[in-house]
Amino acid sequence: MELFDRVLSINDLDAVIDLLSFELERPVIVEDADYTLLAYNSHYIQHFDEANQQTIFTKKWTLPIYETFIEAGVVNKLKTYERPFTVEAMPEIGLNTRIVVSARHEGRIMGYIWIQQMEEPLTAEGLDLLYDISFHIGRLIYDIQKSKLRQEEKEERFYQNIFNGIYKTALDLDWGAKEFGVQLPEHFAVAAVELVEKDDKILFNLQQVAQTSLQLEDKLHHVLIQGDILFIVLGGKRADAPIEALAREVIQRIRDYAKDKEAAVRSGVGSIYSDPFELLKSANQAKEVIQAAKLTHRPLSLYYKDLHICRYLQVIHDKNKEIGYESEAVRKIxxxxxxxxxxxxxxxxxxxxxxxxxxxxxxALFVHPNTVNYRINQINEAVELDLNDVMQKFQLLLDLMTRGKA
Incomplete structure (x- = not known):
């Protein structure tokens, strides 16, 4: 049986790549359209170049590889060339010469097939074979993504159920996880992000930024939108998993993207828990950080655990509003x-x-000390304040922190 027919008889992507690598006696790598690794093999393990090794380790192009490919026009060719083409060696990123062709299905690029050139380059017949089988590989990638999409839809429904309060007990939640085939993290925290000015398109794009940042390969993270808030479930397998650092990194990327779009966000991160039933609790804590940020006039900690007295500001603000209370000192100032x-x-x-x-x-105010001194003297002349009185000082601080944005 010819190699082409043998490839077409196989409906498992890994098996196809194993066969190709064996017959062509060179490394073969398949990536999806987002440059995420799907399958790889090499006739000899030492044939993998440094770029191959980095991609296998990170499961995706590294930033230096991506930037170099952009500058060299490789990315543009990937999206526009239908036939196989050569990517010359790039020693600066550890890349040996390769042949690459897009894997298409029904006219849509599903991914890319990379074949490393060896001492004997692929013949014209080999290039034609690569082009012919690229459509079969494109269909296999499509089938993988279709299956993945179905599972992602199940995961989305499961997490929406959590945030809608559908599961009333830990037993209900465990049952839901099994029903939808979701792997629950052993340790987790939930981050929340809200646009200062509502924009559904930007919020959707922020979801994509978060998903790309997390890569979602270990299935321990999930990103979803509820109403006007983006929630990010950040999971870990160990108690010492760097969840807080990961949250800060993802939120910084979200802030950078929003800034590029001339938008601003508020964000918060709930406490870390090990009981999945506390997912909603962590999410509500993250929302409390956002709410506190709306009330105060200074930057707050990103993490709920560091909010201290600020976690009670909303309750105090609501009570003041209910009884019509306004501090006399704040009014005069x-x-x-x-x-x-x-x-x-x-x-x-x-x-x-x-x-x-x-x-x-x-x-903190980015002004000269004399300016602060002048303003404090102004205040002291208008309002009799005894800042040596701890209770008066504390009450005044609460009044200032809960005065709202109006």
């Missing part, structure tokens, strides 16, 4: 502020938060 800039209110809040010290307050 607001009236002193020229043009409603609230500079005196901000200065006093930062002054209290920095233990009534001029220099740290000035540094």
């Amino acid at each position: 607001r009236e002193l502020d020229p043009n409603g800039k609230k500079e005196l209110l901000k200065t006093l809040e930062m002054y209290l938060l920095h233990n009534c010290k001029i220099k740290p307050t000035a540094a």
